[in-house]
Amino acid sequence: MSLRDHLIARITAQGPMSVTEYMGTCLLHPTYGYYTTRDPLGVAGDFITAPEISQMFGELIGLSLAQSWMDQGCPTPFTLAEAGPGRGTLMADALRATAAVPGFHEAAELVLVEASPALRAVQADALNAHAPRWIDSLADLPDAVLFLVANEFFDALPIRQFQREGRLWRERQVGVKDGALIFGLAPAQGQPALAHRLDDTREGDLIEDCPAAAPAMDAIGRRIAQHGGAALIIDYGDWRSLGDTLQALQRHAPVDPLATPGEADLTAHVDFEALAQAAPCPFSRVIPQGVFLERLGITERANTLAQRLAGTARDRLIMAHRRLTHPEEMGNLFKVLGLYPQGHRPPPGLDP
Ligand code: SAH
Numbered sequence: 001m002s003l004r005d006h007l008i009a010r011i012t013a014q015g016p017m018s019v020t021e022y023m024g025t026c027l028l029h030p031t032y033g034y035y036t037t038r039d040p041l042g043v044a045g046d047f048i049t050a051p052e053i054s055q056m057f058g059e060l061i062g063l064s065l066a067q068s069w070m071d072q073g074c075p076t077p078f079t080l081a082e083a084g085p086g087r088g089t090l091m092a093d094a095l096r097a098t099a100a101v102p103g104f105h106e107a108a109e110l111v112l113v114e115a116s117p118a119l120r121a122v123q124a125d126a127l128n129a130h131a132p133r134w135i136d137s138l139a140d141l142p143d144a145v146l147f148l149v150a151n152e153f154f155d156a157l158p159i160r161q162f163q164r165e166g167r168l169w170r171e172r173q174v175g176v177k178d179g180a181l182i183f184g185l186a187p188a189q190g191q192p193a194l195a196h197r198l199d200d201t202r203e204g205d206l207i208e209d210c211p212a213a214a215p216a217m218d219a220i221g222r223r224i225a226q227h228g229g230a231a232l233i234i235d236y237g238d239w240r241s242l243g244d245t246l247q248a249l250q251r252h253a254p255v256d257p258l259a260t261p262g263e264a265d266l267t268a269h270v271d272f273e274a275l276a277q278a279a280p281c282p283f284s285r286v287i288p289q290g291v292f293l294e295r296l297g298i299t300e301r302a303n304t305l306a307q308r309l310a311g312t313a314r315d316r317l318i319m320a321h322r323r324l325t326h327p328e329e330m331g332n333l334f335k336v337l338g339l340y341p342q343g344h345r346p347p348p349g350l351d352p
Contacts, residue, residue: 003032003262008176016173016184019246020211023158023266028115032262035116035156041086046265047249049152050234050289050330051090054320056305057151060296060349061232062094065147066101068230068340068347075228076107078145083113083138083216084153088126094149095130105130108147113138138219146229148220154235154275155267157212161244162194164205169194172206174258181258206244208268214278217339221279224339230347231339237270238335239286245269272337284338284350290331292349293324 007025011017017025027034040046050057069078082091091110098104110132114120120134135141161172168188175184197207220231237245248257250264257266276283302321306314325331338346346352 003029004181004260006032007174007181007261008179011174011176011181016175016186018160019172019174020158020160022174022261023246023268026261026264026266027156027158029262033116034262034265036118037262038118039087039122040265046251048252049086050324050334051093051151052087053323054317055089055093056298056301056320057293057324058090058093059097059301060293060298061090061149061151061234062097064232064296064347064349065094065149065230066098066104068344069104069107069147070101072145072228072230072341072344074103074107075145076103077109078107078147078229079111079142079223080108081111081113081141081146081148083148083150084156085112085114085123085127086119086152088112088123090149090151091123092126095127109133109142109144111135111141113141113153138216141219141223143223143227145227146220146223146231148229148231149234150231151234152236152267154210154213154216154233154270155237156265157210157216159208159210159246159268161206161208161246162191164197164201164203164207166203167198181261183258200240201242205242208241208245208271210268210271210274213271213275217275217278218280221281221339224341225281228341228344230341232347233275233337233339234289234292234334235270236333236335237272239271240273241269241271270335272335276337279339281339282342282346282352284336284340284346284352286335286337287350288327288332289334289336290325290327292336293331295349298325 110130112132112134162169165188169191170185170188173184173186245268248255248264248266255264272286323329338350340346
């Protein structure tokens with residue numbers, strides 16, 4: 001049986017499913033899920049992320065978090081956490097860059113929030129020297145000082161989609177027609193949680209809501225508010241989303257999200273307004289990734305690395321710098337949001 005057969009059997013027996021349920025099943029079904037069964041990252045996989053493009057990304061994030069830890073008086077012990085660590089590359093680069101920060105590694109308990117058994121195994125190889133502990137959900141984070149990074153984590157959380165009809169909303173669903181998966185719309189209903197979207201949408205507009213995002217931000221922000229710490233959340237998206245951003249990527253090319261369930265990565269743009277407003281602690285302005293990395297000194301770091309390189313290695317480094325920072329590449333599409341405690345400043349690179 002394939003995931004498509006499983007989905008068609010379910011929908012035939014129980015009726016159409018919401019986009020959230022479809023996305024969640026495709027990504028994390030225990031037997032057939034996209035993340036559950038494979039390491040999708042890198043040139044040979046389906047997509048590539050900033051830490052896989054260059055070591056500079058994880059290094060600068062590690063240094064920003066370590067500086068924030070020092071600015072808060074080096075609280076000891078603390079949780080150093082990553083949500084959705086992929087191959088563990090970002091955290092490995094962050095740890096290498098912060099090895100010289102006095103007391104930082106000794107005070108850190110490394111906690112990785114990861115749903116995929118396949119990726120946990122890859123992370124174990126990358127990070128075993130730092131004795132990581134894995135948890136299933138951000139709700140299970142230790143009740144302690146928290147320094148956390150999440151890169152391309154929130155875009156993988158399943159979304160609901162709603163199309164406006166008058167003052168009501170029709171939820172987008174996945175059904176079956178002639179043996180194929182198709183999109184459809186549920187009957188119109190009032191959605192009290194979407195009341196604020198009646199002001200900025202028109203008839204027929206489609207909006208998205210990520211139900212798991214607010215509890216995740218609450219779990220992170222509550223620890224930072226109560227105990228101290230900081231979080232850096234990096235993803236593609238913007239302040240308040242509008243329109244259908246559900247997308248599927250397979251071997252670095254866009255595909256129909258319904259065509260190959262469980263075989264393609266499914267993501268949606270992140271609504272940074274919804275994330276910020278769910279955080280029970282102060283949050284920074286949302287800024288483009290390119291600006292954030294420039295402020296942290298990515299160009300100086302690239303120049304230092306370039307002095308030791310020649311030929312294609314040097315060309316690759318220059319390309320990587322451009323990909324991470326240039327507005328036409330990842331520099332503008334990706335945004336950074338920081339969380340921090342009352343009475344402190346956001347981590348370096350961000351403004352209150
Ligand atoms: N941060 C990494 C990987 C991004 S891919 C990088 O930048 O390279 C998304 C990551 O989030 C994967 O590790 C995936 O397995 C994990 N993930 C997706 N949904 C999750 C969930 N609901 N709970 C925990 N981890 C999840």
